[in-house]
Amino acid sequence: MKIAILTDGAYGDRAHETIKKKFPCDIIKVKYYGDFDEIVIDKEILNKLNDYDLFITYTLNPDLTYEIVKSINRKSFVLVGAWKGEGFKKQLESFGNVFCPNLMCEIDEEKLDKYVNKYPQLKEFLEYFGRPKINVILDNNKIIRKIEILREAPCGSTSKTLEEFIGKKFDDNLLLNIGLRVQHFCRAGKIRIFVEKEGKKTKAGKLLVEGITPLI
Structure with a gap:
């Protein structure tokens, strides 16, 4: 299993250092231009997204987060580590392969029971990371x-x-x-x-x- 941590610069470094001790894990700074519904993600970054089974996003720009989630293969799973607003959470989770935890340290098999059987990479991740x-x-x-x-x-x-x-x-x-x-x-x-x-x-x-x- 390969994991990617997606960031727009401010967060994700500590998660990368921690997770890479157990799994192949890369941290990717997402390059993009534009605003609101006209955000365009760098093509090289988009191509890289096909290489991973599990994503953790720490992008603070909600429009960027939405574009990232929309671009990820539905066979992969996405944990959105930074989000604001219940409406935005519902919008992201409507993709089906996305979960927006209030805290990354509260997730476990019980909290994500509707996903773990469909996404074995998530179950594998939760063996080592999540609720202490x-x-x-x-x-x-x-x-x-x-x-x-x-x-x-x-x-x-x-x-x-x-x-x-x-x-x-x-x-x-x-x-x-x-x-x-x-x-x-x-x-x-x-x-x-x-x-x-x-x-x-x-x-x-x-x-x-x-x-x-x-x-x-």
Whole structure:
């Protein structure tokens, strides 16, 4: 399986560094010109899109995102990492091979159950990336001796956060600190006032803590 991360410049580098440890993964800066419904994507970029099984888009221009999704082969699957508005989300997902998560670190087989059987490359991806799933190995004094990351947030924040807590005592206070610390590494956007009751970084912290299983 080959994965492509599509960006217009600002985001995607950390996801690329993380995902390429498990799968062949390229980051592609999408060249284009024009605005609104007259956007034209560079032909060389369009030709490259035929080489991949799974795409993650971090393009901030919604018109560009739409043109990218429209151009991708329906046998490939697309995770849209940057989008705004429920109407735009429905428009993108109407293509059938697209999912727009609120957070890349909340996706798993259950959340994407309508897609995983049709797109085996997505199921393979979710074995390693998505909603964090971690075993924390403790000694008899509940000191963390080892971290086993079974599934990592695509941005790499899971491992970057937890490596700082090896050698520390596992308790409720430590879990609170983990949930706060991951927000430093999280690339999610700020809370959308009047739309979201909880900020995305706060949610990412909760998802990480919920994914931790202590083992002695």
